[in-house]
Amino acid sequence: MAQGRSCVHPQCSTHSRLYWTWIRGTRLVFSMNPAPRRTPIILYLHGGPGDACIPLTMRYNAALERDFRFINLDQRGSGLSYHPFAPGEAVTIDSMVEDVHQFVLKLLRAYEQDSLILIGHSWGSVLGLEMVKRYPSLVRCYIGLGQVVSMRAALRLRRHWGQRNLGPRLGSVVSRESGTADMVLMINELLSRGGAAMLFGSLRRIMTYLRSPYYNWSRLLNHAKGVAQSRARLDAELEQVDFSRQTSFGAPVYFISGKYDRHLPGTLVERFADGLKSPHRFIRFDRSGHCPQWDEPERFTATVKAICL
Template sequence: MKKLWLICGALLVLACSGAAAQELPDPYAKARAIVEDLGRITAPTGVQDSYKTRIGGVDQWLSVRGQDRANPMILFVHGGPASPVTPTMWQFQRPIEEYFTVANWDQRGAGKSYGETDPDKVAGTIRIERYVDDAIEVAEHLKARYGQRKLVLMGHSWGTIIGMRAALKRPDLFHAYVGVGQVLDVRENERISFDYAMARATRENNTEALKEMGTIAPYPGDQPITRERIIVARKWPQHYGGLSAFRSDSGYFFRGPLLSPEYTPGQVKDIDKGSVLTLGRVLPEFLQVSFAAVKRFPIPVVMFVGRHDYTTPAAPTVAWMEQVDAPYKRVVWFERSAHMIPWEEPGKTLVSLLEFVRPLVR
């Protein structure tokens, strides 16, 4: 079956339609049952909630898990747009749940939320500011429902755009902000990513890559970043490990929903449908995103940075962190990661949350 390349915010997603969209054979159901049993929270102090609630006028899904309700809560804002973490959280999140309660939110038009509202109704609301207001409303809901004074706000990829803007708009809701694969300046990110792939392809004499990238060079240059150009520009950095370090593909992530106990086979199909719904509508806004002009950040900010990330390259984020004024700031390097830090280095992700983020909860 034909593969569909999608730009998921700051993340190039290879949506393997033949894998994720087909009817799931019986063996997947048995495997999902094992994953579900392993992840079941049985501690009397724990929480394991999966539910939908009205956010921004539409029903959106939340998954809230942790071993102790008294722990601090993380609101994780997923990438994409429309690339939810909920169906792959089983791959890395369980140890974090011993120290934090983690809320994963399927954004409007994404994952399980996609099937709750007529896509035609959602389509007209696909704007960055609407996502930001949703995030704020989700945070207020979680605070009230779980008795939290404030939350830790953690964004990944596309979710860092929503997260940064939410923190700037409503800093009173959050102890700290954690950016993972931070989108800092889209045009600069695109340039660095493309130059990296060109250099690798030149060094390895990859004539196919050089020919294809040559059709859009110089990139981004002074030309508009069209959907067609960005697809070519993202393909080859991913091939050279810019999405998952030392890997040319990320099948663990794209096929991971097949084993998720949180998702039905139909909801797995909806992941791709959500990407199609949101991509074209949000792309023009996404391409204009830059936080370079933000000189002061109102809450502590911690950046988790993959040394090999050429989906959202580190240099603009590191340069911004050097000049920004914030109550606390820290850059944490992940030497064996590219863009998918929690999946690539789950142990260091946990240790870094405990060492650099947990003390900020006061």
């Protein structure tokens, strides 16, 4: 693993640095804070597909660095790991899970540990829960944020909710995975949670990228390209994802859902959790939308510590 530079911008309270490594022929960038070798490892899997977020976890989740080695991986073709996908390059859920699997094995070898903590957000929750299904011995516990359970069921709920609250035209828009749907749902979440004040908070997140020492205009453009190419390759497969028949996992699973999450309604996640026979817990954040880790960062930090320490 090769080291990059540390964050020296005054906005950052993080001690994380950028690193990169080769995984299955692709150079992947990740952030990581310095910590003693046996410190518990958290691996954060971002949403999207393609919506890499190292500047956001550096800003909002740096408090976790006090107790954990916190690692945020920019996935294949995304964010600081951006490269244009080759026509024959395998970009599927299976291939992305295998990237994560190989990265996890590297981390565990490097830090002489048997397992780590996985946190998956939205699209990243698909990769995270697949990791728990396929490689439970490598996962100490799993935390899903805005968890995908059944995309078809979520899209049906979004369509019904949208037609009732937004009208037929926008109801149709939010019933499919797209960047436009994400924007419509995010705006509604912000208005539901407090209007102008919440909108200002969302703009602060955008400014976090603009002020990051790791992003310039060229890299911001690459970030947008990474989102576009990842969605083009993965959205159709994502819409078929369905964990609803799964009744147990080989590692403890925890689900954190925002009360105002319009993207992936918490009712589906809570029902799924209630049907699990293995160790689990469902937690609702009452002041959050689709991103509880950034909507309520202090509560998120306290919750992760309570679960994992």
